[in-house]
Amino acid sequence: MTWLKTTAAALAMLPFSAFAQTAEDEIVVTASGFTQPRSETGQAIDIVDRDRLDQLQSASIAEALQTVPGVRIATRGGLGSQSSAFIRGGSSAQTLVLIDGVRINDLSSPNGAFDFGALMTGNIGRVEILRGPNSVIWGSQAIGGVVNVQSIAPVTGLEGRMGAEYGAYDTKRLNANLAGSSGALEGSVGGSFVNSDGISALAGGTERDGYDNLTGNARLKIKISDSLSFDFRSYYNRATVAYDTAFGLGANGLPVSRNRQFVGYVGANIDLLDGRLQNRIAYTRTDIKRISTDPVVFSFNNFNVRGAIDRAELHMAFDLNDALTFVAGAEYERSFASTSFEGAAPDIARNDVASGFAQMILRPLSGLTLTAGVRHDIYDDYGGQTTFGGNAAFTPNNGRTMFRATYGEGFRAPTLTEGQPPYGNLNLKPETARNFDLGVEHQLLGNKAQIFATYFNRRSNDLIAFSSVTGQSENIDKVTSKGLEAGVNLTPIDNFNIQASYTRVDAINRSTGGNFGKRQTLRPQHSASLTADWQTPFGLSVGSSIYWIGDSFDDVANTVRLNSYALFGLRASMPLTDALELYSRIDNLLGADYTVVAGYNSFGRNATMGVRAKF
Template identity: 35%
Template sequence: MKKYLFLLGSTLVAATPAMAAEANDTIVVTATREPTPVTQIGQSVSVVTRDEIERSQATTATDVLARIPGLATAQSGGFGQPSSVFIRGADNAQSLVLIDGVRINDPGDVGGGFNFGSLTIAQFDRVEVVRGSSGVIWGSRAMGGVINFITARPTEQWHARAQAEYGWRDRRQASLSAAGKLGPVGLTLGGNWMKGDGYSAFDEALGGTEKDGFESKSANARAEVELTQGLSVDAGGYWTKANYDYDNTGADALNVGLKRDALGYANLRYKGLDGRLNARVGYGLTDTRRVSDDAVWGPYETNGRVERFEGQASFAPIEMVSVLVGAETEKQKFDDNYGSKDSTSIDSVYGNLTLRPLAGLTLNGGLRYDDNSDFGDRTTFAANGAWVIGSGDDAPVLRASYGEGFKAPSLYQLYTNAGFRALDPETSKGWDVGIEQPFAEGTGRFTVTYFDRKTKNLIDYDFASWNYYNIGRTRAQGVELGMQVVNWNGFDVNLAYTYLDATDETTGAQLARRPKNNFYASIDKAWEVGLKLGADLRVGGGRYDDMANFNRLEGFTVVGLRGAFTVTDNIEVYGRVENLFDKHYEVVRTYGTPGRSAYAGVRVKM
């Protein structure tokens, strides 16, 4: 613990002269489902922009998420392998994942969550993360938080970007995105391809020799048009398919896998009364397919499908008051090639009241009623507030929130292999309080937040009985520290530190794969001649790989270097070295992580 505190303090001292970040008037949509200034949001929110994605040279979603306070990742091998993201210690399946505001969680996944293992980042323009329960606004699966991947929106003038990259073990990547208007229709189009030899999913330090390669393809599209003044329609979709090799837990194997995700959506929107009334009706469809083809036992296939109809309206009768109401109906279907087949549905209504009684003070309170076809009804409550203390660009923001969550067992947990299991729904109650201090005339921020969440009936797997069961009570509490610097005299600095105590309150054991300490720091410098240089440091604390706490994985420290050079106004070349000192470590027992690797590429913007 002293080592992590020393690293944290050293980085803070080194970065203090350069405290800058996004301005306080940043608009986010994920926390409230409506465009809202971040200073009016009582929950903890992080925003990652396209500039930050390119500066860090991230290629996958987990590359980006691992840099955010409160988040930890665990992947069982290389690209395509199962990958989880834990928000404040919440299970991967307890966090809602969105693409352009549409749910991408998979009913064919073990817990109904989302497997991040093959999600690339090139097509996305922005990532918003809300930490803490968002169940009232977003419903089931948002107990831990919400992650929203957002593509570019069309503008009057067309703009496009392309990228190509090559590196370690013959990894090749190419992407293209464009957005603009074609007559009255706004269009966004994008695509990404990545292929490589990979490395052994079974840890090469333990004897893994067979490389587990992969190939990923993805595409996205969106169209929007204004029908009449205030009335518009938009529709779009996202599709990705990944083929990959994988190993068994303790040996090389010639197993192959496939993961295919597709979503589509359509919305009819109305905006009137000088912007005081906003309404939307929408439809969303998510369709998934997974194949795990074991070289000995043959393929296991799962298919999941979710259909949603939803309506939402917000109205601000006066400047100090706004009301948001909505209703949703969702149907899930699941089947596999072993005969499991079932469906479930959930109907919901929700409402949120926002008050601004004083200058700088915003209060939110909401209720949600869910009626699950298998587990009955449940009402949840949430409240949060944000207070800008004083005026001016350097005024601190005090935030506090409380939220309840409800999540029914997934169809996979209920019906696969052994038939129906008598599982109870997971429920949670959590709160947090934090303060944000702006710096550098309001363009920077430093945040510190304390959080505490208690969960009942967390669902886990018992390897002794080969079955799922409910854990009585768990608790996750801790502290998040964050700081960002963007273009202060050419410097960019990012710092994220999390202390997490996530335990099974019945046994006292630590929850599996949640590190107690997680630290990330980066610094970049740009010169007027077009040269950019940067470095990052990741320190992952020790963690247990199992709920019984028999198998402990030691912590690790990984360093990376990167550089870029602007050749023309539209062309930039770049390169990086990851895991500079070729550190060996594991985040999932017996599964490998990449050694020293180098990549180089070119970006073109138009």
Template identity: 35%
Template sequence: MKYLFLLGTALAVSTPVMAQDVIEIADLRRPDNDRTDITVTATREPTPITQVGQSVSVVTRAEIERMQATTATDVLARIPGVSTVQSGGFGQPASVFVRGAENAQSLVLLDGVRINDPGDVGGGFDFGALPIGQFDRVEVVRGSSGVLWGSRAIGSVINFITARPTEQWTARGQAEYGWRDRKQASVSAAGLVGPVGLTLGGNWLKGDGFSAFNERRGATEKDGFESKSANARASIEFAPGLSADAGGFYTKASYDYDDTGADAPNLGHKRDTLGYANLRYEGLDGRLNARVGYGINDTNRSSYTAAYGPYGLYESNGRTERFEGQVSFAPVEQASILVGGETEKQKFDDNYGAKDSTSTDSLFGNLTLRPFHALTLNGGVRYDDNADYGDRTTFSANGAWVIGEGVDAPVVRASYGEGFKAPSLYQIHTNIGYNALRPETSKGWDAGIEMPFAQGTGRFTVTYFDRKTRNLIDYVTIDPVNFTGAYFNVDRARSQGAELGMQVTGWQGFDVNLAFTYLDAKDRDSGTRLARRPRTNLYASIDKAWNMGLRLGADVSVGGGRYDDIANMQYVSGNAVVGLRGAFAVTDNVEVYGRIENLFDEHYELVRTYGTPGRSAYAGIRVKM
């Protein structure tokens, strides 16, 4: 019965056509169905999707609510080319692998400001404690974006975007309750106070959780969690074309965790504080745009491992400060140029005496040509000068060609990009007395076609990608008796594969999403598969809405087997997880909803020995004004 259900769901979502690249921006279409979908992350400026040669996925607020997502990983796991793993429940370490790239090889942004943690082992971002309730939109650019975004943007750029105010005040609130006493509440509002535009939001999430060490292996304790976060943004126009904005984001999470292959009374805490400010100018009838900005990201991480007694506390602090400026100018309709410069300073310290800092100065430029209306070509170059690892020049090129006219015209895309990632401060300090590391570098390309259908309500996309990475950094044990080691450039990797996707939005009351990825990610020296990357990954969902206000939906996630270690000695089997959901609009402004996750109580692991949720149910209410 279980597998008949899975097969039926897959057939149902495959019926309209085969698949799509999940460019989920239907909410931005004009009433006349003209293709005016916009992305910001791909080019650092608002750009129609049809003029972007890279693979871009956008998830809107409407889609977040429809899937009843509560965390960032809930959203990202539904995108082609993306796989996620978490060492237990909410608050536990979570990694996102985009096209096989390491978690630390993805640049993570909040409203365009970097939130990667300089105190993280690889300088990456831990997605484990990031709720999604405060965000209005998520954009993911797959493939290298190193020319425009710099170090760490080897695998992707992921941008979480909050709402922007309009002349009419809007507000929404949400509360839900469910399995193991999990409670969540979120609120947000946006509008004008005189000449000032304001956006405010907050989120609270708390629950008993489940054991990080797999309960089906004998664990009995629950690893609970609590998260509190808030965001704010203000903008004002001083004069025609001259404006400023500033904002911030704060989150604090605490959680219990296990890390010894058994129940353990360990405690963890995370605190992230982000602030930014921008001064903007627009002139010459929109042909000239300039911006100067400042951003700061301050993080604190602490963990207490009970087995080590008074020596079990580890605390680290990281800070990134960044000044940047950019100017774009379109002398003619067929051409535009973007140039910019950045300077970034990072600091890191911990309670064991580690203390280090570094800086990077960068210049970049991008030329856009439109030789005729349907063709857009982009080419860019970047120069980075790192205080510890010298300079590096990277290049990129991409193009998009719309074949024909109208909303059903196919789009052919292709891109080439190079990436550069300097070693993290944690890795640098750990290596004192051993060896000098070299930066990780990459070269990759992709090509694909997008086939719209059903008057623009549906899109099918197939994309092939290939990326080679050199000088991958990994930890190597030097003294197994005293458990000491260092980081070395040990690997060359290659990730290649294909992404298929389909999305249908509002077609006769149906919303359909299908995302399938085939990934061949290997160490080029040993021939082994990269750890924790499944060879195949499938997500499929279907929702049906009726005029009475009722909406019902189902989804299935099928993850292939993976190895938990680079030596390919520890294999983790694949899984198939089914969910059901429903919502009913009581009034135009009030909606009640509920869902069942892991309907068939699938027993599985994503990280060896770490638990995943069993069958669970949640119910909630949303209010909009």
């Protein structure tokens, strides 16, 4: 624990004589599945809202997540390339991703991980990131954490947003969204388009791997009465990405993947007993399809895969009184995957799972909230799984200081590829994890400053990996992941904000064999981010970002080292009218030569200019 003491001492020496931004008690949904104040959960949750996305000028959600402590992004190439999120040292398959509350992890991929490459920020209103397991509420895959991406929500009256930008590599972006409410109706509808010539995905290539992305989003809520409303949500993404792979012509290969993602939600909200009993009944649909073509025959790049999830759920939250809330739910899910390589007949797999959970939220005294829950899932291909979790949040001084503690269990069920023929192992067990957090947040100097620190420790067992001995997936891996997330928000003067965070993650292989004690691939031990933004008295806003990523390894034996690197960027925006704003940014200003994934390219210095309007 020497490193923990050293880091804590270093934090204590930070220059807190400056002022900082006060963190508001925001509303979150990932802790219980229903809205609740962030101060009432012991879980570590961060929020990146629309204003922050505009301030950072983030082009993709993956870029915005770089500012969140404990989150590491690995992209294999340029814009639109496969992008994986590792939360607190967990694998990308252990991160559950939701879009407007609907699961969108890719069942057609071998490990079910979500690819962040196609997720642009154009019409996204908010991203909620829960770090640590929460399978009690969300079930499978919520081991490392949960990322809930929400489209722009309806507003009172009418609001329109539009944007256009042009940048390096002939990159063009357009987006528009209209949101509003009238009487019993409230809704939001929008679309975005991205086109880029891109860069060669693999290092050493001379041809560019281009990218196209078309996205649409829509939400509609119909209020029948004070106690009954109907909710409709949809998200559609169609992307075409050229990529490189060692299976074919390498860095100058010509494979192209055409990807389609669809999410649909139809639900009814029924509030009874003067709103103390909230009921939500919903049907959701996730449909993902990927078609890849390559002029090189039998390169394993010619494939047609599809994954779909149909899900029915009934969730309930009952405020028995001011001190006690019960949350419960029942879910039924049917999943399907089809995989075909090089024109062969498709391999088809299916699975059904029935689930139930219950959670109690107790407020025994002012400032203290205790939460405990249990979940049970029954899969028709491998049986049942029971999960427990609990957390505590306590403030002795009306929110100026928050103490948080969490014990959480998570699991990941074998995917259809891992657990069913012809490639799968019918005897697989789910991956499981046990995690505890201890955290503190403190506001000082007239509630204008905030510091925070969280220690986490997770043990994962029965991790699924391919065995060269048996030729199929086996429960052969064990991993421990522990570390510290810490940071500070400062506001030295009005309209000048600094946000800094540091993360240490020790993600260590504890499996028997020659790789015992080795670090997990693509998990840097150290990482940090620093953003500073100032709005000048004459309207111009300027900002900068620094991201520092420590060294890591890209193989299980820790022989392929990726050196540490730092990226520095500048940005500026200037309002022309109350409704119109010009902005620009320069990324990797110092032209750092860095590698995120071994063998893959990364962006050099590049600039972007744009305009956005709001009415």
